[in-house]
Amino acid sequence: xxxxxxxxxxxxxxxxxxxxxxxxxxxxxxxxxxxxxxxxxxxxxxxxxxxxxxxxxxxxxxxxxxxxxxxxxxxxxxxxxxxxxxxxxxxxxxxxxxxxxxxxxx
Amino acid sequence: xxxxxxxxxxxxxxxxxxxxxxxxxxxxxxxxxxxxxxxxxxxxxxxxxxxxxxxxxxxxxxxxxxxxxxxxxxxxxxxxxxxxxxxxxxxxxxxxxxxxxxxxxxxxxxxxxxxxxxxxxxxxxxxxxxxxxxxxxxxxxxxxxxxxxxxxxxxxxxxxxxxxxxxxxxxxxxxxxxxxxxxxxxxxxxxxxxxxxxxxxxxxxxxxxxxxxxxxxxxxxxxxxxxxxxxxxxxxxxxxxxxxxxxxxxxxxxxxxxxxxxxxxxxxxxxxxxxxxxxxxxxxxxxxxxxxxxxxxxxxxxxxxxxxxxxxxxxxxxxxxxxxxxxxxxxxxxxxxxxxxxxxxxxxxxxxxxxxxxxxxxxxxxxxxxxxxxxxxxxxxxxxxxx
Numbered sequence: 001x002x003x004x005x006x007x008x009x010x011x012x013x014x015x016x017x018x019x020x021x022x023x024x025x026x027x028x029x030x031x032x033x034x035x036x037x038x039x040x041x042x043x044x045x046x047x048x049x050x051x052x053x054x055x056x057x058x059x060x061x062x063x064x065x066x067x068x069x070x071x072x073x074x075x076x077x078x079x080x081x082x083x084x085x086x087x088x089x090x091x092x093x094x095x096x097x098x099x100x101x102x103x104x105x106x
Numbered sequence: 107x108x109x110x111x112x113x114x115x116x117x118x119x120x121x122x123x124x125x126x127x128x129x130x131x132x133x134x135x136x137x138x139x140x141x142x143x144x145x146x147x148x149x150x151x152x153x154x155x156x157x158x159x160x161x162x163x164x165x166x167x168x169x170x171x172x173x174x175x176x177x178x179x180x181x182x183x184x185x186x187x188x189x190x191x192x193x194x195x196x197x198x199x200x201x202x203x204x205x206x207x208x209x210x211x212x213x214x215x216x217x218x219x220x221x222x223x224x225x226x227x228x229x230x231x232x233x234x235x236x237x238x239x240x241x242x243x244x245x246x247x248x249x250x251x252x253x254x255x256x257x258x259x260x261x262x263x264x265x266x267x268x269x270x271x272x273x274x275x276x277x278x279x280x281x282x283x284x285x286x287x288x289x290x291x292x293x294x295x296x297x298x299x300x301x302x303x304x305x306x307x308x309x310x311x312x313x314x315x316x317x318x319x320x321x322x323x324x325x326x327x328x329x330x331x332x333x334x335x336x337x338x339x340x341x342x343x344x345x346x347x348x349x350x351x352x353x354x355x356x357x358x359x360x361x362x363x364x365x366x367x368x369x370x371x372x373x374x375x376x377x378x379x380x381x382x383x384x385x386x387x388x389x390x391x392x393x394x395x396x397x398x399x400x401x402x403x404x405x406x407x408x409x410x411x412x413x414x415x416x417x418x419x420x421x422x423x424x425x426x427x428x429x430x431x432x433x434x435x436x437x438x439x440x441x442x443x444x445x446x447x448x449x450x451x452x453x454x455x456x457x458x459x460x461x462x463x464x465x466x467x468x469x470x471x472x473x474x475x476x477x478x479x480x481x482x483x484x485x486x487x488x489x490x491x492x493x
Contacts, residue, residue, distance in 0.1 A: 016450065080352070
């Protein structure tokens with residue numbers, strides 16, 4: 001079994017507001033709804049990540065970009081491709097159906 | 107260390123049941139309304155009605171008969187009252203279910219002078235006797251190895267794939283270590299993650315079959331011009347934060363744990379040996395769960411993100427969520443709160459040990475919320491047009 005398919009949910013300090021499932025990931029998932037303009041503490045399977053400045057308000061369990069993602073680039077979560085960016089995405093932006101599209105069943 | 111056990115109902119052949127249901131099984135759309143009256147007259151019985159049954163052909167007919175026989179043979183069913191309209195079909199099913207050694211009684215419209223009131227009356231009398239006889243049976247300690255669980259997720263959100271499903275996966279690994287069996291399905295929700303499943307296939311042939319099964323579903327969508335966005339992930343998944351089928355699949359397949367996948371089953375097909383199996387089946391929970399129950403699963407583990415009330419009527423369905431809001435809001439519908447795992451306050455290993463204890467407790471007779479609330483049904487898939 002690969003690391004990617006069997007993510008180990010990390011034990012994190014109470015301060016973490018978002019979770020990254022794999023070191024290769026481009027996105028983090030929120031553990032609670034977060035307002036725009038906040039510096040977010042992020043916990044990853046491989047330890048603490050740098051904080052990310054949120055450009056959008058992000059709902060519970062929604063994703064934001066950990067780094068800038070170019071239009072057309074593969075977007076990764078669980079260390080695997082979850083689709084591609086349909087527009088340039090900046091770090092801290094909400095990543096969802098408006099800027100991320102499946103690369104399958106097309 | 108002593109072998110782990112649960113308190114189950116021993117059967118003449120095969121695994122023990124975790125419940126001892128009288129199944130009132132209407133195998134024809136014609137007899138559904140009468141079967142509902144019969145089940146009402148036999149409180150505590152479990153009713154399953156097929157809304158169709160005539161004019162089925164080919165693979166659709168095979169699936170139909172396989173699934174009905176499988177529901178009847180499920181170890182949670184102590185006795186079966188078959189209600190139907192046509193003698194050959196009811197005789198065939200009676201034989202297929204009776205081979206398991208459990209009591210099966212049939213009441214057929216053709217034998218009742220085509221009089222539905224006669225049928226209802228006979229069915230209630232026969233069913234009453236079956237039900238009373240069932241109540242004489244007592245639970246006995248049974249090795250955990252006899253347990254066969256179905257793994258499902260529904261109305262998922264990202265917490266499902268990140269915490270609830272990995273928790274189920276951990277439990278699956280623990281159950282497999284004890285010799286128990288498991289099955290997962292929802293073929294479309296392997297899309298984008300099939301390479302990870304194929305790597306775990308016990309043989310290259312199984313790996314090939316897994317990949318082909320998901321490609322077939324993908325082509326089914328593309329040929330019809332279906333955009334999966336809005337279908338799977340559906341509107342509820344999307345609102346909850348799932349963006350693509352790949353994201354959903356990568357989270358969904360973690361339910362199956364980390365062990366080898368021993369085979370790919372058809373819908374409702376019973377595995378020949380203990381193991382971990384994939385079932386090529388629709389992703390919609392009511393159809394998917396009945397496929398597992400027909401395959402012999404006595405218990406179902408069902409993760410949800412925002413909440414999903416649906417359960418099997420024959421197999422106790424353990425609902426869990428890692429979504430902190432849902433876990434609080436739906437506390438009389440969720441059997442296990444996994445939100446502490448999502449928040450990182452509880453290790454997945456510790457949660458899996460607690461969940462295993464809960465599973466053994468429910469297998470031994472404690473009711474799930476779904477059983478208490480009566481949210482159960484069985485829905486058998488269709489795959490073709492009828493004549």
